Amino acid sequence: MRIAIVGGGVAGTLTANYLAMRLREELRSKKLEILLISEREKMLYEPGLLYLIFNRVEEKDIVKELKLLLDPGVKLLIGKAEKLDLENQKVLMKNESIDYDYLVIATGSRIVPEEIPGLVETGHWFYDLEGAKRLRNELANFKKGKVVVSVMGIPHKCPVAPIEVTFLLHDFFKLHGIRKDVEIVYTYPVNRVFTMGNVSELVEQMFADRKISSRLFFNPVEVDAKKKEIVTLEGEREKFDLLVAIPPHKGAKIIIDSGINEDGWVPTEKFTLKVKGYDNVFALGDTTDLPISKAGSVAHFQAEVLAENISAEIKGLPPTARYFGKAMCFIETGFDEATYIWFDYETPPRFVKPNKFTHWMKIAYNRMFWLTARGIL
Amino acid sequence: MIIDARGSYCPGPLMELIKAMKKAKVGEVLEVLSSDASSAKDIPEWVKKSGHELLEVKNEGDHWRIVVRKVK
Missing domain, CATH: 3.50.50.60 (FAD/NAD(P)-binding domain)
Structure with missing residues (x-):
């Protein structure tokens, strides 16, 4: 057998x-x-x-x-x-x-950035190893301008990752003393910043506290490489200096x-x-x-x-x-705080206030994951 | 075109419509069937923002029928 x-x-x-x-x-x-x-x-x-x-x-x-x-x-x-x-x-x-x-x-699942014309040539992402390495080098050299974190399709891997990267970008630029020179914009396909209502409410407040703006009902169909603009199905255009895309996914x-x-x-x-x-x-x-x-x-x-x-x-x-x-996701809300959500088919997620302990649990889990992979943890 | 998104949860039906809208021709009528009540609110909002024409939103008992025409 x-x-x-x-x-x-x-x-x-x-x-x-x-x-x-x-x-x-x-x-x-x-x-x-x-x-x-x-x-x-x-x-x-x-x-x-x-x-x-x-x-x-x-x-x-x-x-x-x-x-x-x-x-x-x-x-x-x-x-x-x-x-x-x-x-x-x-x-x-x-x-x-x-x-x-x-x-x-x-x-x-896999990313299909080639399905958005102009994205491969102009955009960055962190959803594969090569893309993440390229973005790492780009971020190290980024000094000022507009960063757009754009979710280009649902479903995609790790639904909370776009929110996390936005928070971490905020902290990263702050750490480097250039946050005042950087505008951060987050875009999402539906009319809130996340698919789940109560997660959206918390994140929207945290975005407001950090002066991160969002564009909703925003479904990119093209990236205009010359003008460095995202073009949407809804007929909008959004300029960027650095595009951190969550490319569309397929099975x-x-x-x-x-x-x-x-x-x-x-x-x-x-x-x-x-x-x-x-x-x-x-x-x-x-x-x-x-x-x-x-x-x-x-x-x-x-x-x-x-x-x-x-x-x-x-x-x-x-x-x-x-x-x-059953699902569980850590949500990094910065370089030293995180929260997490548990949920299932019928139970919506509930939050704990973002805190340092949860962040360190996540950092520890990043190493412990190899025990999970072996079936031990 | 009929998009049967019954059994799918928010934002599934809206994302199915958006996917179909990218491929549809101008003038084409798309009909979304959704068992998720929030579709009856979210889809008309999206249609309004994106400038298409909302033809009908109807409660069919166990699901909603939302009919949209692509106008641009």
């Missing part, structure tokens, strides 16, 4: 490790193989990119060899899965076809190529995480179409549910675990 997991990010790695822990006997007796298929040999701790742009962490702090994070019971295959044939229970690689009994789709190409969904989001049953229409195929993490944050914590909590249910089925036990939309 084989469980194939496609995707070596947080969702896939955690699922593999949790399954290996629960199915030790089946692995030892060779009745079962847990196969993790990953395009990349290394895992990037993406929340670390927020710190890398301010040179608070370096690349080596946020990248680790995948094989060192995996339980020895998990077989790792580095390679590109090109198609998922759900009807015939196969993962198609370039030169081979892999049969599975259970499939876990953990192919994540993985393999999902589109397999004809599962045109934007790459996998139709997923919200409580069992089964791919709709299939009993032996599951999806978790960024790749699902669920109305929940695309965040590492979500992948973490979903991996626990999936591992419990798949291992139960294999052992002939009732698979009764349910994912209830």
